[in-house]
Amino acid sequence: MSSKVFAGSAIKQNAGKISNINDWSPTTKQRRWLLIAGSSHPPEKVHISMGRKREAKGEKSGKYLQGISLDLFNIERSVGHTLKNKIQNLEITKAEVANHITSFFQFCLENDFKPMLYYSGHGEMPTGNWCFTDGTIGVDEILEMVPEGMAYPTICSDACYSGTWADFCIRKGIDGFECLSACKPDQSAFDNRDNGGELTLYMTGNEKKLTKGRPVTEPLFSRGSQPDYPTVRIFGKVHYAEFIKYHTYDYRNILISQSIRDGYLAAVFASDQKYNSSEKLYWESAGYADFFQVYKSDVHCRKFIYSLKADESTKRFYAYSIEGFGDSQVVLKIDDPDDITWRNMAITSCTACKSKFYFVLSSGVPEFENREQVVLMNPTFSQSDNLSEKVADYYSKGFVITSMCYNKGKKKFLVVMTKTSESQESSLEQSISMSQ
Template sequence: MYKNVDPNTAFAGSAIAQGAGKLIDIDEWCPTTKERRWLLIAGSRHPPDAVILSQKGEREARSDAQGDGSTFLKRVSNDFVNMERAVGHTLKNKIQNIEMHKREVENHLREFFDFCRANDFKPMLYYTGHGELPTGNWCFTDGVVGIEEILEWMPAGMTPPTIVSDACFSGTWSNFCTQKQIEGFDCLSATKMHQAAFNQGDKGGDLTLYLTGQGDQLPDGRPTSTPLYSRGRQEDFRDPLKYNKVTFIDLVKYYTFNDEQVLLNQCVHSNYMYTVFGSYAKYKRRKKDFWCSASFEEFMKEMKSQKKSGKFIYSVAADQSTGKIYAYAIEGYGNFQVIMPSESPKDLASQDLSITGCFALNSKYYFLLTAGVEEFKGKKQKVLTAKTRTELENEIQTYKSKGMIITSVCFSVENENYLVVMTESDLPQQHKWFTDDGTLFVNWDRELYNNNNYYKIQFFHPIDGHQLCVRVKDSSLQEGPSIAALLYS
């Protein structure tokens, strides 16, 4: 599932679903009446410190800094070998310098563009290397190259280039091309905008192997992530959810990068995660942190460390199939916080502490009890438990009639029991259960969005897949994307 803040915003569709990405079929997915010429570009091994990379990229950079640069260098070198062999006589030039500067790249691109214009060739640009978070920009020793700059460097009268980017977060470039709609200016990217690009050891990048006809080297005969191609739109060309594969850190880092958005809600089971992002004015520019703990003990240790730095957990979820706990903390979210375990939950709120979150793990429920949070302070709360949705819904309606709204939801797999926390509030709230993302869901979703009811909670039942969607009308909240993804275990 992916809901956009603006329904009119265009996102690029899956390249695989479009039949795009293999050079042997390039005349079908990238048609042109002109001869093609390729420029192959490799990124630098060490981007500037200010450039943020994916977790994978950071690991490679640390490895290089310790003197073992083999991971990055072997991948890039093999990508070049594979591409040179595949494009053959249409190769114009290749640029590989592990300490290359941005100005050199610009000079090579301008020279290549002038050559293609003078000879009436279709320019084809290929890049392999690090991609910057969140832009997907190409990384060099002293800076990055963005897709907007490539547009600026194109001379008048030149046929626009098709770009192939085997880099992390490169889906941002495909989305850019989809939205710009410049005839012939397209991008085939290795990933969605929030994904890292992966490789098969020293054999090369997934996208490059697929591009050059070596799909047999890939686990499913295709890239592990979701390559995008800008000619088709997301609503028409989708990949199965299992290919929207990310790390928790990359996913949250991408959508909260500019400090405008926070992770409002998360739900996870068997490594499938569902997240809701949004923007609250009062939490903009606050320091934030997020982490995954392999056990409850690790989680408590990290939570203690975060509290010392003034950050308290805003949203939390536990994967009951793996035991992992995923947490997101914000500076100044309350002034005191504890975790309270309970096997038989009752009303846990006190005059000073409010239930601001909950999760289930093994036979217990765990409650986040927080003091000093404005939207909870002094508000009555009620903890509801139920075995069935019908029973739960009846309870919810009873307390909604008393002026309460849903503020937390979880389900215990071991106890086969729902738990909902309701809090006194004057905010209008709408909620509904769905079994899929069909017409009923889309119509309900669109109508409430158009009436300024924004997502606060999306809960997915870990066994039967039913989803509880909760929207609230809150003038301080602006909706962000809701993302479903498969986490790397």
């Protein structure tokens, strides 16, 4: 059995700073740098981070342009006389950039230089590919440009999702073909107020301008692997909507299950032919009132909640909605589940927060339509075995678990089971033990 290799933390490898580049990217050759700025407005078909928004077409001022200019200025000042060229054209095409890279590689081949490629700009989701006016350039394309006999390039990518490139390089295992990335594959790269990209600030010795003295995301470097240089969890944070979008961006997968506790998300993604082409929405809100305002807008657009969870520690609600999931829906806020009435609707999701239970009731969902349901709850926290026995009994009657939650205020687990011809296995005792 083989497992994928992932690039390790650049910080733990003492990698990234230009001042000690000989330590983390050693070479017997002189280096030459090519600096590349991405387009401010890549094609609409190219998915980019919600945090680094496109500028309007024709706009030549704003945070994107300011950040790119600062990044290239900082790098240019740090590399000094080893700079070969700087490409900063916000309307440059993919072909033009490819020509610049090819010419640069030929120059390095003829002069026996070690090529250093630096990029600052938008990264495509989920590839981390560099974004230009009419398309993107991927790390595999750069590898194909390398002429025979030239030293392989070291790539520095201050872009969202750039960890994908570092992972690609470590898996290739080509000596000298390395990548320093600004963040993990599912993260957005951060800019530091008016100072530019955080990876670039770290590279150029401007740690004092960084809030934590290092980037708030986890830079990766492909010389070392995760087991030897593990990333630090606190620097692996992602926004809920960004994370869900990253894992469902191409419509092949949907979020089929999620659990959120103390700011940590556990999610399961899988394909579902019924909803592959449906539009999805995913958002978090501060408190139930805020959640309900957004929810009313979604329902008006006929996008119904597929999964709803609340984090008891932060009191925030997390919703994942799908267009076409049923034909009507309501959300009930209830103190006692015994008070719930189904009418002609089915419970399709549930959660708990501040001693209240929240049920999503839907109609017109084929997998729930005209199916018998039961709501089970353990009387007290210590009587979880009693709940397990109830679940086992309903399993024997043809029911499966379709939703569950834990109410911290009441210290009670709640399980929704639906009758179906499909089978299911569970390890409820293990889940309860972990929650404790």
